[in-house]
Amino acid sequence: MNRPSLLFRTARHLLLMTGALIFLTPFIWMVLTSLKPADEIFSRELTLLPTRLAMVENYTEALTRVPLLRYLWNGVVVCAAILVLQILVLLPAAYAFAKIEFRGKTWAWRLVLLALMIPHQATAIPTYVMLHHAGMLNTLSALIVPFSISAFGIFLMRQFFRTVPDDLVHAARLDGMSEFELVWRVMLPTAVPALFAFAIFSVVWHWNDYFWPLLVISSPELATPPLGTMFFRNEEAGINYGPLMAGTVLITAPLLLLFITAQKRFIEGVTLTGVKG
Amino acid sequence: MPEIKIKGLVKQFGATQVLKGLDLEVRDGEFLTLLGSSGCGKSTLLRLIAGLDQPDAGTIHLDDRDLLQLSPSQRNCAMVFQSYALYPHMTVGQNICTPLLMRGLNFWQRLPAMRWLSPVVRRKHAEAEISARKVAQSLGIADLLDRKPAQLSGGQRQRVALARAMVRHPAVFLFDEPLSNLDANLRQTLRAEIRQLHDQLGVTFIYVTHDQHEAMSMSDRVAVMREGRILQLGTPDEIYNHPANVEVARFVGAPRINLLPGEIRGNGSVWMLGRQIGHVEGMPDVNGEPVACQVGFRPQTNTQAHVDGLAIHGPVSAVEYTGAELIATVKLATSGQSCVFCLHSSHPNLRIGEPLRAWVPLDQIHIFGADGQRLAFCPHPVLLNAAA
Amino acid sequence: MRVHPLNTLMLISPAAVLLVVMLLLPVITVAVMSLTDWQFGAATLNWIGLANYVELWGDPVFRKSLGNTFLYLVLVTGGAVSIGLGAALLIESDSQLRGFYRTAFFMPVASTLIAMAVVWQFLLHPSAGMVNQLLELIGLTPRDWLNDRHVALYSLAVIGIWQMSGLALVLFLAGLKSIPQDVRDAGALDGISHPWERFRRITWPLLGPTTLFVVTVCAIRALQVFDTVHVLTRGGPNKSTEVLLHTIYAEGFSFFRMGYASAMTVVFIAGIFFLTQVQHTTMERKTHY
Numbered sequence: 001m002n003r004p005s006l007l008f009r010t011a012r013h014l015l016l017m018t019g020a021l022i023f024l025t026p027f028i029w030m031v032l033t034s035l036k037p038a039d040e041i042f043s044r045e046l047t048l049l050p051t052r053l054a055m056v057e058n059y060t061e062a063l064t065r066v067p068l069l070r071y072l073w074n075g076v077v078v079c080a081a082i083l084v085l086q087i088l089v090l091l092p093a094a095y096a097f098a099k100i101e102f103r104g105k106t107w108a109w110r111l112v113l114l115a116l117m118i119p120h121q122a123t124a125i126p127t128y129v130m131l132h133h134a135g136m137l138n139t140l141s142a143l144i145v146p147f148s149i150s151a152f153g154i155f156l157m158r159q160f161f162r163t164v165p166d167d168l169v170h171a172a173r174l175d176g177m178s179e180f181e182l183v184w185r186v187m188l189p190t191a192v193p194a195l196f197a198f199a200i201f202s203v204v205w206h207w208n209d210y211f212w213p214l215l216v217i218s219s220p221e222l223a224t225p226p227l228g229t230m231f232f233r234n235e236e237a238g239i240n241y242g243p244l245m246a247g248t249v250l251i252t253a254p255l256l257l258l259f260i261t262a263q264k265r266f267i268e269g270v271t272l273t274g275v276k277g
Numbered sequence: 278m279p280e281i282k283i284k285g286l287v288k289q290f291g292a293t294q295v296l297k298g299l300d301l302e303v304r305d306g307e308f309l310t311l312l313g314s315s316g317c318g319k320s321t322l323l324r325l326i327a328g329l330d331q332p333d334a335g336t337i338h339l340d341d342r343d344l345l346q347l348s349p350s351q352r353n354c355a356m357v358f359q360s361y362a363l364y365p366h367m368t369v370g371q372n373i374c375t376p377l378l379m380r381g382l383n384f385w386q387r388l389p390a391m392r393w394l395s396p397v398v399r400r401k402h403a404e405a406e407i408s409a410r411k412v413a414q415s416l417g418i419a420d421l422l423d424r425k426p427a428q429l430s431g432g433q434r435q436r437v438a439l440a441r442a443m444v445r446h447p448a449v450f451l452f453d454e455p456l457s458n459l460d461a462n463l464r465q466t467l468r469a470e471i472r473q474l475h476d477q478l479g480v481t482f483i484y485v486t487h488d489q490h491e492a493m494s495m496s497d498r499v500a501v502m503r504e505g506r507i508l509q510l511g512t513p514d515e516i517y518n519h520p521a522n523v524e525v526a527r528f529v530g531a532p533r534i535n536l537l538p539g540e541i542r543g544n545g546s547v548w549m550l551g552r553q554i555g556h557v558e559g560m561p562d563v564n565g566e567p568v569a570c571q572v573g574f575r576p577q578t579n580t581q582a583h584v585d586g587l588a589i590h591g592p593v594s595a596v597e598y599t600g601a602e603l604i605a606t607v608k609l610a611t612s613g614q615s616c617v618f619c620l621h622s623s624h625p626n627l628r629i630g631e632p633l634r635a636w637v638p639l640d641q642i643h644i645f646g647a648d649g650q651r652l653a654f655c656p657h658p659v660l661l662n663a664a665a
Numbered sequence: 666m667r668v669h670p671l672n673t674l675m676l677i678s679p680a681a682v683l684l685v686v687m688l689l690l691p692v693i694t695v696a697v698m699s700l701t702d703w704q705f706g707a708a709t710l711n712w713i714g715l716a717n718y719v720e721l722w723g724d725p726v727f728r729k730s731l732g733n734t735f736l737y738l739v740l741v742t743g744g745a746v747s748i749g750l751g752a753a754l755l756i757e758s759d760s761q762l763r764g765f766y767r768t769a770f771f772m773p774v775a776s777t778l779i780a781m782a783v784v785w786q787f788l789l790h791p792s793a794g795m796v797n798q799l800l801e802l803i804g805l806t807p808r809d810w811l812n813d814r815h816v817a818l819y820s821l822a823v824i825g826i827w828q829m830s831g832l833a834l835v836l837f838l839a840g841l842k843s844i845p846q847d848v849r850d851a852g853a854l855d856g857i858s859h860p861w862e863r864f865r866r867i868t869w870p871l872l873g874p875t876t877l878f879v880v881t882v883c884a885i886r887a888l889q890v891f892d893t894v895h896v897l898t899r900g901g902p903n904k905s906t907e908v909l910l911h912t913i914y915a916e917g918f919s920f921f922r923m924g925y926a927s928a929m930t931v932v933f934i935a936g937i938f939f940l941t942q943v944q945h946t947t948m949e950r951k952t953h954y
Contacts, residue, residue: 025788258775376855
């Protein structure tokens with residue numbers, strides 16, 4: 001198309017840059033504050049850059065006041081465990097729905113579609129009671145087990161597997177592969193891009209989940225990053241903003257780094273939450 | 278008389294130069310086809326004429342008006358796209374009316390509620406609908422006016438696209454491979470219809486295609502393009518029977534033209550398969566050294582009867598039976614190269630390995646020099662009579 | 666080739682069992698529980714039929730919560746969709762700096778909301794917060810954004826819009842990409858060149874299904890608001906920021922009136938279900954073009 005005029009280009013940049021700056025302000029402010037000493041934070045005037053660097057003190061305080069790194073580690077463990085379990089459970093099922101005809105298939109699929117529409121907070125009460133009776137409250141398992149089934153994952157991977165040619169499956173069966181081997185040796189390699197998007201979707205969702213850990217976890221050592229942030233904030237009693245911001249920088253850093261390095265895939269994965277609803 | 282003059286057109290996309298200084302003159306009222314394989318720049322050229330892209334250098338004039346200063350809708354060109362490009366959310370009638378409404382009403386009159394508020398606007402809408410109906414009737418789609426494009430077949434959609442283009446009474450019609458998405462039968466019907474349309478309207482048509490059959494059967498003139506340049510511009514007859522260079526000769530004509538290596542000796546004589554077959558004119562004297570050349574003749578130009586011609590013989594290496602003819606590939610006895618001949622299907626059934634002898638009449642032979650350009654060739658009948 | 670039923674069973678069973686135990690049974694349990702007066706830790710429960718729902722209907726806290734949630738939903742969905750659409754159109758209209766703008770707007774979506782909520786709490790701090798300091802600089806009156814019951818919900822809505830616009834933006838960008846270039850070219854030739862005309866006659870109609878989709882996505886997400894409320898206001902002041910999920914949480918896990926909370930959950934599920942249905946029907950229409 002014709003090249004836009006200079007006036008248009010400038011106006012566009014003006015509008016978008018203003019918006020971008022507004023949207024980025026919390027991040028920028030978070031980082032800047034984490035570098036400032038307390039007196040500058042609470043001064044009446046609006047100061048942008050720190051005149052005195054308090055980075056070391058703030059970040060040390062953040063790391064020592066609460067087990068911040070522990071929170072991050074818990075997040076990693078929980079999300080990884082959930083993802084692995086999810087894939088182990090959903091991949092064979094998705095394959096079966098996509099490539100095998102069996103009795104009761106339509107009904108089973110309808111159940112999956114029904115499960116898709118259930119928001120995860122809706123099952124909180126009974127699941128909580130169930131875990132309580134199993135003595136599993138306040139354990140990492142309580143964070144992992146309820147999410148080991150992802151109806152959305154089954155839905156997504158089945159859609160994907162349907163595009164894989166049937167002949168591939170037939171050839172593998174003729175070669176003597178059992179159904180299990182088929183899933184892990186033939187279907188999984190073809191599914192890597194779709195699985196990657198799902199992995200991002202799952203990891204981001206569970207890393208950021210606050211509601212469920214809030215319900216089942218009471219010990220700080222088992223907290224995931226969102227819950228840990230709350231413990232941290234309560235510790236700092238809302239006064240030590242320097243270290244508090246340092247803490248939030250550390251907590252948001254992993255996801256943001258993942259986002260910046262794998263932007264396209266990240267966006268792909270997160271927009272899947274839109275499809276799920 | 279509207280005439281399009283294109284000079285020195287250059288267009289670059291990133292690192293690739295698609296058009297490299299192209300000149301073209303389109304005559305008033307002619308059906309000109311831009312023919313070439315994908316990537317040769319023909320669609321780019323069309324889009325530049327339409328105004329959908331801007332050239333990096335060069336000029337385009339329509340009837341002494343500088344088109345580059347005008348927006349696409351001001352250029353009075355209408356375009357029919359390969360994908361039809363109909364507005365999916367509008368009915369057929371609304372699709373056809375759109376160009377009329379955009380031109381006949383100004384910005385304020387086109388605002389949403391104006392149709393009910395202003396009698397002028399209402400009248401213009403009514404006039405547009407009448408014109409649309411007339412054009413639709415002439416193309417046989419008047420009963421489709423209330424349908425949406427998604428409900429139509431490919432052929433119907435293309436007719437709607439045509440109608441939308443026609444309703445503007447443009448000075449030039451541009452076609453960007455409009456028949457590529459249709460099946461063979463429909464293509465045949467629409468080919469004839471488009472040609473008829475051209476004769477009826479008498480307006481300049483510029484048609485882009487990679488299908489040489491379309492180009493040859495529909496056009497007044499054909500511009501064969503390759504890599505951003507026009508290889509040859511001429512009537513279908515000129516393109517086919519007097520290709521200006523070996524690339525044009527290879528592109529047009531199916532099966533492909535046969536090309537055998539030959540030699541031009543210092544005195545201008547042309548030698549092939551160990552014999553002199555004639556001489557070329559106008560070659561600069563190249564200090565006596567023989568120069569390689571290519572001798573071309575079409576598979577269809579052969580006869581079993583012994584004539585004043587080039588004799589080709591050898592064992593048959595492949596045969597294709599198409600119902601109407603036999604396409605035989607012959608391995609030359611003398612040099613091992615292959616030639617393809619089209620024989621009438623009444624020819625006694627050929628088997629692989631059987632010998633075949635054919636004669637190529639002299640006036641059907643093309644000589645191309647080392648640079649690929651055509652050379653003026655004078656055959657020597659006396660010499661050719663000698664047995665191969 | 667027939668697969669042995671036993672094999673199929675092995676493939677499906679883990680998923681099937683977990684699906685039933687972790688998702689389907691709990692939902693049924695919630696529905697059943699909503700018809701009882703069960704409290705967590707109580708030895709017995711009584712069947713009370715629809716009494717919980719009757720109580721809900723008359724419960725002022727629940728009604729306020731529902732109203733707040735609805736208001737929040739409308740504000741956040743409207744704001745995020747508008748900003749997302751506007752930014753998408755602007756970004757797409759030219760090729761410069763597209764990646765940067767998209768990243769900037771999407772970053773809130775990618776970040777951990779709880780952590781950013783703490784940052785927002787600081788930004789909105791009545792004296793040390795950047796927002797009030799800025800306002801004072803330009804001469805406007807600062808307010809206690811999270812503790813003033815007249816503005817608290819709106820403050821939360823702003824945070825919600827901030828968090829959601831990037832998602833709307835990305836979805837709209839995808840929708841804009843799917844508008845065929847050919848149709849735009851045809852429009853240019855027909856005389857549709859003014860940006861407003863282009864938007865009204867080509868972009869907006871063809872974006873219709875996408876727009877509906879984005880609206881439902883944002884609405885569903887907005888309905889599930891909890892994190893910011895729990896972290897920043899706890900539903901206060903004066904229940905002005907009480908929202909559905911927070912009320913469920915309070916009833917179920919602070920007061921442990923799980924029967925009552927289940928009834929609220931049923932209302933919640935109904936809301937989500939309705940929005941999901943709308944979304945599915947719009948997705949059907951998406952494939953029509």
